[in-house]
Amino acid sequence: MTIRPILIHPDPRLKKPADPVAEVTPVLRQLATDMLETMYDAPGIGLAAPQVGVMLRVMVMDCVKDDATPARPMVLLNPEVTWESDELSTYEEGCLSIPEQYADVERPAQVEVRWMDLDGVTQTERFAGLWATCVQHEIDHLEGKLFIDYLKPLRRQMITRKMQKLKRERART
Numbered sequence: 001m002t003i004r005p006i007l008i009h010p011d012p013r014l015k016k017p018a019d020p021v022a023e024v025t026p027v028l029r030q031l032a033t034d035m036l037e038t039m040y041d042a043p044g045i046g047l048a049a050p051q052v053g054v055m056l057r058v059m060v061m062d063c064v065k066d067d068a069t070p071a072r073p074m075v076l077l078n079p080e081v082t083w084e085s086d087e088l089s090t091y092e093e094g095c096l097s098i099p100e101q102y103a104d105v106e107r108p109a110q111v112e113v114r115w116m117d118l119d120g121v122t123q124t125e126r127f128a129g130l131w132a133t134c135v136q137h138e139i140d141h142l143e144g145k146l147f148i149d150y151l152k153p154l155r156r157q158m159i160t161r162k163m164q165k166l167k168r169e170r171a172r173t
C-alpha cells in the first residue's frame with residue numbers, strides 16, 4: 001500500500017471528466033487500496049481517483065465517524081446517481097484538494113447510487129445524511145466538478161487565490 005500525493009486545486013485534472021472503468025484489473029485493485037490508505041491518512045471521508053491524478057471513475061469513502069461503529073471502507077466504480085430525494089439538506093463541505101476551506105452546500109438529502117464493486121458486481125444502495133453528501137461530492141469529482149463550484153463566484157475566487165498561494169508556499173519548501 002502506498003499513500004499517493006493528493007492534487008491541490010487549481011489543477012486541470014480536477015476540472016476534467018474521468019473515464020469509465022472497463023474491468024477490474026490488479027492495477028485497479030491497487031489503486032483502490034492506495035486510495036483508501038490515502039483517504040484514511042489525510043484524514044478524510046471520501047476520495048476520487050482524479051484527486052490522485054488518475055482519470056478513472058473510481059471513488060472511495062467511509063463516513064463512519066464514531067469509534068464505536070466499525071469502519072466501512074467502500075470502493076465504488078462507475079458510480080451513478082439513479083434517484084434523488086426532493087428534500088434537500090445542507091452540510092458544511094470540505095475537500096482534500098482544497099485544504100482547510102469549508103462552505104455550506106445544499107444537495108438532495110437522499111440519493112440512490114448504482115456502481116460496480118471490486119468483484120465486478122453491480123450494487124445499488126440508498127444513502128442518507130453524511131453518506132449522501134459524501135457520495136454526491138465524490139461523484140461530482142468524477143465529472144470535474146468541485147464543491148466550490150456551488151458557491152458564489154467571489155467566494156470561489158477567494159478560495160482559489162488562497163489555494164494558489166498555498167501551492168506556491170508548498171513548492172518553495
Ligand SMILES: [Zn+2]
Nearest residue numbers: 094095096097
Ligand atoms: Zn473533494
